[in-house]
Every structure is written in C-alpha cells, then in structure tokens.
Amino acid sequence: xxxxxxxxxxxxxxxxxxxxxxxxxxxxxxxxxxxxxxxxxxxxxxxxxxxxxxxxxxxxxxxxxxxxxxxxxxxxxxxxxxxxxxxxxxxxxxxxxxxxxxxxxxxxxxxxxxxxxxxxxxxxxxxxxxxxxxxxxxxxxxxxxxxxxxxxxxxxxxxxxxxxxxxxxxxxxxxxxxxxxxxxxxxxxxxxxxxxxxxxxxxxxxxxxxxxxxxxxxxxxxxxxxxxxxxxxxxxxxxxxxxxxxxxxxxxxxxxxxxxxxx
Amino acid sequence: xxxxxxxxxxxxxxxxxxxxxxxxxxxxxxxxxxxxxxxxxxxxxxxxxxxxxxxxxxxxxxxxxxxxxxxxxxxxxxxxxxxxxxxxxxxxxxxxxxxxxxxxxxxxxxxxxxxxxxxxxxxxxxxxxxxxxxxxxxxxxxxxxxxxxxxxxxxxxxxxxxxxxxxxxxxxxxxxxxxxxxxxxxxxxxxxxxxxxxxxxxxxxxxxxxxxxxxxxxxxxxxxxxxxxxxxxxxxxxxxxxxxxxxxxxxxxxxxxxxxxxxxxxxxxxxxxxxxxxxxxxxxxxxxxxxxxxxxxxxxxxxxxxxxxxxxxxxxxxxxxxx
Numbered sequence: 349x350x351x352x353x354x355x356x357x358x359x360x361x362x363x364x365x366x367x368x369x370x371x372x373x374x375x376x377x378x379x380x381x382x383x384x385x386x387x388x389x390x391x392x393x394x395x396x397x398x399x400x401x402x403x404x405x406x407x408x409x410x411x412x413x414x415x416x417x418x419x420x421x422x423x424x425x426x427x428x429x430x431x432x433x434x435x436x437x438x439x440x441x442x443x444x445x446x447x448x449x450x451x452x453x454x455x456x457x458x459x460x461x462x463x464x465x466x467x468x469x470x471x472x473x474x475x476x477x478x479x480x481x482x483x484x485x486x487x488x489x490x491x492x493x494x495x496x497x498x499x500x501x502x503x504x505x506x507x508x509x510x511x512x513x514x515x516x517x518x519x520x521x522x523x524x525x526x527x528x529x530x531x532x533x534x535x536x537x538x539x540x541x542x543x544x545x546x547x548x549x550x551x552x553x554x555x556x557x558x559x560x561x562x563x564x565x566x567x568x569x570x571x572x573x574x575x576x577x578x579x580x581x582x583x584x585x586x587x588x589x590x591x592x593x594x595x596x597x598x599x600x601x602x603x604x605x606x607x608x609x610x611x
Numbered sequence: 612x613x614x615x616x617x618x619x620x621x622x623x624x625x626x627x628x629x630x631x632x633x634x635x636x637x638x639x640x641x642x643x644x645x646x647x648x649x650x651x652x653x654x655x656x657x658x659x660x661x662x663x664x665x666x667x668x669x670x671x672x673x674x675x676x677x678x679x680x681x682x683x684x685x686x687x688x689x690x691x692x693x694x695x696x697x698x699x700x701x702x703x704x705x706x707x708x709x710x711x712x713x714x715x716x717x718x719x720x721x722x723x724x725x726x727x728x729x730x731x732x733x734x735x736x737x738x739x740x741x742x743x744x745x746x747x748x749x750x751x752x753x754x755x756x757x758x759x760x761x762x763x764x765x766x767x768x769x770x771x772x773x774x775x776x777x778x779x780x781x782x783x784x785x786x787x788x789x790x791x792x793x794x795x796x797x798x799x800x801x802x803x804x805x806x807x808x809x810x811x812x813x814x815x816x817x818x819x820x821x822x823x824x825x826x827x828x829x830x831x832x833x834x835x836x837x838x839x840x841x842x843x844x845x846x847x848x849x850x851x852x853x854x855x856x857x858x859x860x861x862x863x864x865x866x867x868x869x870x871x872x873x874x875x876x877x878x879x880x881x882x883x884x885x886x887x888x889x890x891x892x893x894x895x896x897x898x899x900x901x902x903x904x905x906x907x908x909x910x911x912x913x914x915x916x917x918x919x920x921x922x923x924x925x926x927x928x929x930x931x932x933x934x
C-alpha cells in the first residue's frame with residue numbers, strides 16, 4: 349500500500365483572542381503547529397502501513413520555512429514528507445486546498461489510501477475531505493473508527509451522530525478520522541534523531557503541479573467581506589468558601605432573583 | 612424565480628432550516644422555498660412539510676436512497692439541485708450533511724461556506740452573503756458567495772422551526788440518476804438514547820471530565836430532574852467514555868436553555884459554543900483558573916462532589932423549582 353497522510357499546519361485557535369473594545373480578532377502572533385487531529389491522522393496512516401505493509405508519506409500545504417515543524421510527524425513514522433509551498437493559497441479556502449492536494453496525490457502516483465482529519469483544527473469547514481474525494485473520483489470513508497485492511501478492502505465503523513454505520517470499501521479511497529479514532533503514539537528521542545535524515549521535498553504549485561495562482565484563485569467561490577470577534581458578556585460572579593450549604597443557598601438566591609427559578 | 616432550497620436528512624434539522632427559509636422568503640424576496648425527501652416512503656406525508664415552511668417538496672422514491680448512503684445521497688442531492696436551480700442551498704451540518712454537501716459542492720463547482728448563522732440575498736444580482744462562525748466560534752466572517760447557486764451548511768440548533776398548521780406544499784415526484792455504489796454498508800446501528808430532544812429542556816446539567824465515574828452521573832441526573840432538566844455532556848464524555856450518544860459544542864449540539872449548570876467542565880471554546888446561547892450559565896469547578904468561569908454568570912469554586920449534594924439538599928429544603 350502507498351499511504352498518504354494529509355496533515356495541516358494549523359493555527360492554534362486557543363490562542364486567538366478578541367479585543368473586547370473593537371471586536372477585532374487578534375491573529376498576529378498566534379502560533380501555528382501540526383493540528384491535534386493530525387496526530388490521529390498520522391497514527392492511522394502509520395498503523396495501516398504496519399498492518400498491511402507498504403510506505404507512508406506525509407503531505408501538507410505550508411510555507412517552506414515551516415519544515416522544522418514537521419520533525420515530530422516524521423519521527424512518529426512517516427517515510428518522507430512533501431510540503432507544497434503555498435501557505436497563502438491554502439488560506440483561500442477548501443476548494444483551493446482540495447485541488448492542490450488532489451494534484452499532488454496524482455503526481456505522487458499509485459496511491460492506495462489517503463488519510464485526513466474529519467476537519468482541521470482551525471478552518472473547521474469539513475469541506476476538504478469530501479471535495480478531495482470527489483476530485484480524485486474515489487469513495488470517501490468518513491469519520492472512521494476500528495479500521496482494518498484485508499486484501500485491498502478497508503473495513504471501518506463510521507460514527508454518524510445518532511448512529512454507527514459499518515462499511516467496507518475497495519482501495520483506493522479517502523479515509524477521514526476523528527480524535528476518537530485512536531491514541532497517537534509518542535515518538536522517542538531516537539525517532540527524532542532518525543527523522544532528521546528523512547527526505548523532505550518542497551513543491552511549488554505552479555512548477556511541480558502545473559497549478560497557477562490564477563487558476564487556483566478562480567476556484568475560491570467566496571470572498572470575505574467582514575470579520576469580527578464574538579464578545580461574550582457574562583456576569584462572572586464567583587462564589588467561594590468552605591461551607592457548601594452556604595454556597596448552595598447563595599447560588600439559589602441569585603437564580604431566584606434572576607427569575608429563572610422559583611421558590 | 613428566486614428559490615431557496617434546504618435539505619437535511621434529520622427531520623428536526625429540516626424543520627429548523629425551513630423555519631429560517633420561510634422567514635427569509637418573506638424578508639429577502641425568495642419566491643419559493645423548496646426541499647427534498649429521499650427514500651421509498653418519501654411521498655408519505657411529504658405535503659406536511661408545508662406546515663413547516665416548504666412551498667415545494669421533491670420526493671425521490673429510489674431504493675438506493677431508502678437508508679442513508681453517502682454516495683447515493685450525494686448523487687441525489689446534486690441531481691435535485693441541478694433540477695431546481697436554486698439561488699441558495701442550505702444543508703444541515705450533521706455529519707451526513709457535511710460529507711454529502713462537501714462532495715456536492717465540488718461536483719457542481721459551488722462556493723460553499725460552513726457554520727452559517729445568517730445570510731442575506733441580493734435580488735438584483737441574485738447573490739448571497741453569508742455570516743459564518745470561524746475559528747471554532749471565536750469570531751464570525753461575512754462571505755459573499757460568487758457562485759450560483761451558493762451553498763451554506765448550518766449547524767443543528769442554529770435556526771428556529773415555525774409551524775403553520777394547515778399550510779400545504781406542492782409535492783413533486785422526481786427521479787434523479789443514482790450511480791452504482793462503491794462503499795458497501797454492512798450494518799447500521801442506532802446509538803442508545805439517540806433522539807432525546809435536549810433542545811426542548813429548560814435546564815441543562817452539562818457534565819465534563821471533572822465527573823469521574825459513570826455512577827456519579829446520578830448526581831447530575833438528580834439535579835436535572837429536580838429542575839425539569841436534562842443531562843448533557845462535553846465531547847470526551849460522549850466520545851471517549853461513551854456515556855451519552857451526543858455532546859454539546861461546535862461539532863455537536865448547540866442549546867439555549869434558561870439555565871445551564873456545568874459540572875467539572877473546563878470551558879474550551881469548542882465546548883462553550885454549544886452552551887453560550889443559554890440565558891444563564893452556572894459553572895461548578897474546583898479550579899479557580901478554569902476558563903469556564905469567564906464564560907459563566909455564576910461560578911462556584913468547589914469540589915462538585917461536595918457542592919452538588921449540598922445544592923440538591925438546598926433545592927429540596929426550599930422547594931425550589933423551575934418556574
């Protein structure tokens with residue numbers, strides 16, 4: 349099997365703050381890193397290689413300068429990594445990202461399974477995996493757990509809100525995982541040392557994938573016209589103390605005064 | 612003719628989308644609200660969607676659509692959209708809706724936005740501008756959608772259903788091309804307790820990882836019961852411990868009860884977005900620095916295992932009830 353793990357160099361959204369006066373989102377200085385969900389992607393991809401044999405390759409869209417941020421992904425067990433140097437274009441949204449990934453997967457060639465997160469940590473659009481599957485013309489096995497592979501057939505449970513659906517599909521296909529799919533392995537110091545020697549290839553969308561910026565931007569389909577942060581105003585009254593009965597009565601007094609409870 | 616097409620395979624979510632669509636038809640000048648129902652029994656009661664706001668209901672009675680299959684439903688939804696030629700497509704952002712709508716958007720070359728919470732339609736240009744949550748709910752962007760139709764996914768619980776008894780819809784039996792499937796469904800299993808309508812509960816007791824063992828849920832259940840409420844939970848409680856089939860948050864349900872009591876919830880934005888439309892939020896956590904306190908009206912810094920029994924005792928002693 350030739351397995352591709354799609355990972356995202358994501359904004360750490362827990363560090364995004366809102367200016368309460370101007371409602372401006374403070375994005376400057378918010379760090380980027382491999383997303384939490386991408387650890388589950390890497391674990392799935394590497395476990396598939398261990399179970400069925402073959403090779404496992406990382407694929408990401410990021411500035412070339414970010415290559416050191418992928419050391420841990422390589423240490424976890426990727427054989428190599430391809431970075432498509434197109435961070436600005438990735439910011440244009442899921443249709444562009446899916447097209448770039450699809451062309452890269454075709455160029456990598458003979459791919460049997462592509463693993464992605466159900467959605468990214470920061471964009472959270474849920475659009476890239478289905479768009480990617482559609483572009484490749486492959487089945488999408490989404491929200492997978494309990495993944496097994498046997499004789500070119502992948503079987504998995506899909507967690508679909510109110511129900512579970514058990515499916516099987518012939519390779520090649522696109523597989524998406526959730527944070528519940530598995531527990532990502534930790535890499536050792538030795539893994540990190542070995543990771544330094546693993547190949548990292550940088551591709552330019554125009555030169556290597558024949559995708560010009562104009563062609564990609566034509567696919568965006570949406571234009572941002574405004575942005576603001578959401579400011580939540582709550583009373584933030586804190587009750588503290590050792591006497592539990594007293595705390596309970598203080599809270600109930602407040603809720604009765606608010607007229608949401610009655611006595 | 613301007614058309615607004617809405618779709619969800621979940622009846623409750625379709626009602627919400629139709630509620631908003633009916634309202635938008637009046638305010639923004641859509642001429643027609645259209646929806647579609649799939650499966651062999653699709654025609655049964657299809658006209659009743661008129662009461663929820665549909666003008667036209669397309670029914671597709673295809674055996675391959677009788678139970679949910681991502682590929683068949685993608686074919687059906689794409690086919691219906693091509694026939695209806697709406698200006699805007701709203702799809703309920705359930706997991707099924709997300710995987711199908713993403714694929715439909717790519718197939719039809721549609722600009723698509725996610726987590727839509729409002730939109731406006733420009734009648735002259737027949738284009739849509741949508742307001743969407745971004746960064747797991749920290750902010751919102753407005754997007755002008757350049758394609759026709761425009762597509763937006765809407766989280767369950769975003770809009771309010773509104774029923775008008777006696778209103779009927781025109782039902783049109785439609786055929787669409789459904790391609791041979793490649794994924795094979797081996798089994799479908801409902802989750803236990805699925806279908807509880809937490810949306811209707813006036814009080815929610817929201818449990819997080821501070822609740823250590825499953826039997827401790829009895830505390831939360833008793834508190835909820837005394838106040839005519841329901842117990843809900845954070846994502847790890849549902850997905851890792853499997854105590855409940857669904858969770859509250861960005862990727863789960865969004866509720867707006869009168870009071871939400873959080874017990875042992877740390878307060879990540881991904882979770883808070885599921886409860887932040889509550890009228891009042893009460894947070895119980897033993898960690899003074901827990902983020903949930905800045906999201907709450909009333910915080911109690913205490914061990915929930917000591918505080919909740921005291922709260923239950925005080926509610927009983929004072930005959931406190933939900934008004």
